[in-house]
Amino acid sequence: MTLEPSDRPVALVTGSTSGIGEAVVRRLAADGMRVVVHSRNSTEAGEALAAELGGAYVRADLAVEEEARGLAEAALDRYGRLDVLVNNAGISWPIPHDDLAAATPADWRQVLEVNLIAPWVLCTAALPALREAPAGGSIVNVTSHAGVRPKGSSVPYAASKAALNHVTRLLAAALAPGVRVNAVAPGLVDTAMTKDWAHAHDIWRDRAPMRRPAQPADVADLVASVLANSYLTGEVILLDGGLNLT
Template sequence: MAGKDFDGFVVLVTGGSTGLGRAIAVETAARGAEAVIINYASSQAEAEETARQVESHGAQAVLVQGDVGEDADCRRIAAAAEPFGRIDALFNNAGVTKFAPNHADLDAVNADDFLRLYQVNVVGAFQMVRAARALLEAGDRAGAVVNTASIAGVTGIGSSVPYAASKGAMNTMTLSLARALAPKIRVNAICPGFIDTPWFGKAMPDDTVARMREGVIRSTPLQAASTAEDIAGAAVFLASPASRHVTGETLLVDAGTHLGFASLSMR
């Protein structure tokens, strides 16, 4: 933790009800944020728990339901920050997937899967930036956008081909927006690897998730299955004053997964 480097910040987190979104919301509150706007699509009870944790750190929590795949919802979510006059940090964390881990099974996914994943993971993030642009530009410092991409978008692995493709598109969009919106807005992305959250449990039996977790620990150079809190620090760094000269960056936060599964040494 870096003290109170978010002192007075107004933060907006999409997909903030659970997992990484919750961890980001709580971390920014713990670091001094004045207000944290928590977007959720359907998990109201879980979003309320995020709000409770945010408020325990002294920040104001604002809950906003909405699907980032819908432009009208994005505009309503961003409007929740209008009473504060600005957005200092927008975390585009909302995302969906289709579980089809055997990428060779081309019949496991279809055009509708691609369209739905792109609508939320790519178009949704774009729409949120567009809706929040004026508020991101309204502060004394450059507004910060942090996109939650994935190691899948860098290496082509992950829960399905459409998911990996959508995260690759998000990485490219991060570059485009960083160039287009400078100097008033910084745009960066994090690329997490495996995150040990309920995300996988929604589609897989507990014993399968446990085997996956052990496999991740064995195969990553840092021998770790990252938690949401492990990843949140990197996301929050990219929105903090410490990264004020960083834009257009994609930061891999994957315990070394991108280094490959074989230990190589010079002999």
């Protein structure tokens, strides 16, 4: 990539060509940041979105350590700075919690590689630049209410998000005051991935005080608020429409 030094904060958002990630990257661009769009395989959509937002697109498979590390390096190569890292990308598929044999060691390794280890690699790769951010660097991990309550599409998925929540707190303590680290933990979000999750939609419609799942923009608004608050660190913020109250 050709170096284009930026006088605006630069934000890297993983998994940002659709759903929550797209909403976040659009919101941060609207807030005046240079954005780096990422996906594993949606190259055409990623390049189009980056062009629309005046940002850059980088393809990387986060399950491959070298590619995850290279994603942060590519953002720096393009803009010469990195102020914000939003670890949004994740994988999930339904496995009944009581079917222990169905959650194989291979499933565990695949989920943990993308949902937990890749964010760690990205934090590590981005840290020197985040420490040099003029207003202080900020990391936001998009986790899940399944990492807070005994819920979720599978035990490996829930465990990966619970671990990322705890990593958030550990890094917040270790990296302060120069770099803030927080997590946003949504419940059900109305995206293409969840459109066929009829049972989950029924739960949020019938039991959540807000009587609906979140929209991607709801999550993006919270991420933007977390980034805007220069005092907030070490928090895991539930965004589940109040379902945790029931």
